[in-house]
Amino acid sequence: MEVGSNLFQFKFKSEFELDRVVRGGPWSFDNQVLMLRRWQPRMTAANVKFDSMALWIQIWGAPFDMVSPKVATKIDKRMGDVVEVEKRTGQDTQHLFMRVKVALPTSKPLRRGAFLGSSDGQNTWVHFKYERLPMFCHFCEIMGHDLKNCAQHYASRKNGVEEACQYGEWLKATGGQS
Structure with a gap:
């Protein structure tokens, strides 16, 4: 689901699937890096950082x-x-x-x-x-x-x-x- 400009939220069926995707990176799509972060309390589209x-x-x-x-x-x-x-x-x-x-x-x-x-x-x-x-x-x-x-x-x-x-x-x- 898109939650901001070039910012998407993914939901997983299990913690195992989430961990496999997060640990298995880096991922790319169309030769562009797909950067992932685990959700944290108080995180919003405006304050999430991919640094x-x-x-x-x-x-x-x-x-x-x-x-x-x-x-x-x-x-x-x-x-x-x-x-x-x-x-x-x-x-x-x-x-x-x-x-x-x-x-x-x-x-x-x-x-x-x-x-x-x-x-x-x-x-x-x-x-x-x-x-x-x-x-x-x-x-x-x-x-x-x-x-x-x-x-x-x-x-x-x-x-x-x-x-x-x-x-x-x-x-x-x-x-x-x-």
């Missing part, structure tokens, strides 16, 4: 001895609110990357990676891949629009500056879990 989106982030390149939920949480706390951390057993063969679900601010650029410091003072660059990443701009790295609809890219080209895009489809995880 973050939860995405699973794969963290690649960490030294094997630093692949742990604790390290993954520490890295991703710098990006947004940690929603969930995938916990793997010591026997798991999938120690190539760590997975963390983070509520990322939609107004900030996605990060390509971060430095991971160790107890011996050495820094290691780890790179991020985003699962089920919706449309995003390869120029400014903001979710919700593409390069041809980017005001920053337009302004840059209008001023005669042709900057290369620092981001690309390589930020999207392939073959990962969702």
Whole structure:
């Protein structure tokens, strides 16, 4: 049911269905992000905010001895609110990357990676891949629009500056879990 401009209310038959839809996102329709929020007391069409989106982030390149939920949480706390951390057993063969679900601010650029410091003072660059990443701009790295609809890219080209895009489809995880 539509309750405002581009604002819809969904009703579910059970808490299980609601949880499956909320946790299973992000969802998209017609290449546009469908952002979902659980209803909260006192929420109205005028005060509901969609300022973050939860995405699973794969963290690649960490030294094997630093692949742990604790390290993954520490890295991703710098990006947004940690929603969930995938916990793997010591026997798991999938120690190539760590997975963390983070509520990322939609107004900030996605990060390509971060430095991971160790107890011996050495820094290691780890790179991020985003699962089920919706449309995003390869120029400014903001979710919700593409390069041809980017005001920053337009302004840059209008001023005669042709900057290369620092981001690309390589930020999207392939073959990962969702």
